Amino acid sequence: MSILITGGSGYIGSHTVVELLSNNEDIIIVDNFSNSNKVSLDRIKQITNKEFKFYNVDCTDEKELEKVFKENNIESIIHFAAYKAVGESVYEPLKYYINNINSTLNILNLMKKYDVKNFVFSSSATVYGNPHKFPITEDFPLSTTNPYGATKLMIEDILKDIAKVDKSFNVAILRYFNPVGAHISGLIGEDPNGIPNNLMPYISQVAVGNLEKLNVFGGDYDTHDGTGVRDYIHVVDLAIGHVKALEKLRTNCGLVIYNLGTGNGYSVLDMVKAFEDASAKKVNYQIVARREGDVPMCYADSTKANKELGWKAKFGLKEMCEDTWRWQSKNPNGYR
Numbered sequence: 001m002s003i004l005i006t007g008g009s010g011y012i013g014s015h016t017v018v019e020l021l022s023n024n025e026d027i028i029i030v031d032n033f034s035n036s037n038k039v040s041l042d043r044i045k046q047i048t049n050k051e052f053k054f055y056n057v058d059c060t061d062e063k064e065l066e067k068v069f070k071e072n073n074i075e076s077i078i079h080f081a082a083y084k085a086v087g088e089s090v091y092e093p094l095k096y097y098i099n100n101i102n103s104t105l106n107i108l109n110l111m112k113k114y115d116v117k118n119f120v121f122s123s124s125a126t127v128y129g130n131p132h133k134f135p136i137t138e139d140f141p142l143s144t145t146n147p148y149g150a151t152k153l154m155i156e157d158i159l160k161d162i163a164k165v166d167k168s169f170n171v172a173i174l175r176y177f178n179p180v181g182a183h184i185s186g187l188i189g190e191d192p193n194g195i196p197n198n199l200m201p202y203i204s205q206v207a208v209g210n211l212e213k214l215n216v217f218g219g220d221y222d223t224h225d226g227t228g229v230r231d232y233i234h235v236v237d238l239a240i241g242h243v244k245a246l247e248k249l250r251t252n253c254g255l256v257i258y259n260l261g262t263g264n265g266y267s268v269l270d271m272v273k274a275f276e277d278a279s280a281k282k283v284n285y286q287i288v289a290r291r292e293g294d295v296p297m298c299y300a301d302s303t304k305a306n307k308e309l310g311w312k313a314k315f316g317l318k319e320m321c322e323d324t325w326r327w328q329s330k331n332p333n334g335y336r
């Protein structure tokens with residue numbers, strides 16, 4: 001029996017595949033490289049010394065995707081494949097609705113047809129909208145401020161509807177906070193196309209000399225230094241969260257929802273300072289106007305994942321920055 005990983009060549013997917021292979025799981029990856037590079041697959045093999053099956057398939061193409069279900073005995077699915085740029089989703093909403101929703105519907109439909117019962121879904125802290133207090137627990141009200149977030153919320157609703165009527169359907173909705181860092185080998189890491197949307201790759205590209213300076217969006221938020229506060233989580237901790245979620249699904253748990261964060265809120269300037277310490281490089285920055293749609297603060301209460309999955313983030317800010325820097329300095333142009 002195999003685990004199908006959609007989007008397994010991407011940032012979080014590749015790190016999760018490494019953890020699953022290290023746990024001797026049998027893996028199949030589906031990716032269309034719309035936001036990743038096939039070199040990441042070679043690097044996974046280099047790290048783990050293990051083989052896996054790969055299909056270059058677009059998940060919105062149900063016919064092609066069905067071949068993967070036909071040719072394999074799939075036990076569980078971890079569904080990472082999606083577009084994820086919040087800003088772009090505002091300008092190209094249809095692109096996001098088509099890719100993120102259609103991919104998921106195709107997979108769910110094929111799961112039904114081929115009687116696959118376990119599904120892990122990549123959701124996001126963005127489904128909490130602008131939270132009214134902190135830390136955020138899983139029972140907070142849900143809302144979104146952009147089309148990307150709307151796709152995550154819609155899919156959560158679809159999964160809840162299915163779980164209501166199919167008691168044999170096991171689904172883990174994992175709400176990630178802000179994934180950063182890289183595998184300790186420095187062989188895989190975050191490799192955004194073009195100018196990064198997220199803070200950490202932006203900082204690391206300034207440090208390595210690819211970008212001139214960091215624009216810090218907003219210096220007048222009601223936070224300890226005026227810049228936005230987020231819950232950064234090491235991508236390897238996040239990957240291990242998926243291994244634990246899979247174990248949970250195998251107990252026939254039905255639908256479960258977990259926040260995956262550290263519970264620590266760090267500001268943009270905290271991150272700049274920590275990165276400068278880890279890399280011994282200066283990170284030039286300037287404070288500019290707030291960015292529309294950004295919330296001042298966001299951090300998780302992950303007690304539920306700790307209690308029910310036995311999962312807790314173990315890497316701190318120092319490792320997040322050191323591992324990012326190792327990846328970035330060894331691969332100044334990412335996988336290219």
Ligand SMILES: NC(=O)c1ccc[n+]([C@@H]2O[C@H](COP(=O)([O-])OP(=O)(O)OC[C@H]3O[C@@H](n4cnc5c(N)ncnc54)[C@H](O)[C@@H]3O)[C@@H](O)[C@H]2O)c1
Binds near residue numbers: 008013
């Ligand atoms: N990175 C974050 O900050 C973050 C935060 C919360 C949630 N998420 C979610 O986690 C998941 C993984 O994120 P990531 O950071 O690894 O992103 P990523 O872009 O690095 O990985 C996504 C992968 O999916 C592939 N893909 C996209 N559409 C596809 C399709 N139609 N068919 C086949 N492959 C397709 C891309 O080529 C890429 O390899 C996404 O669903 C994302 O929305 C990410």
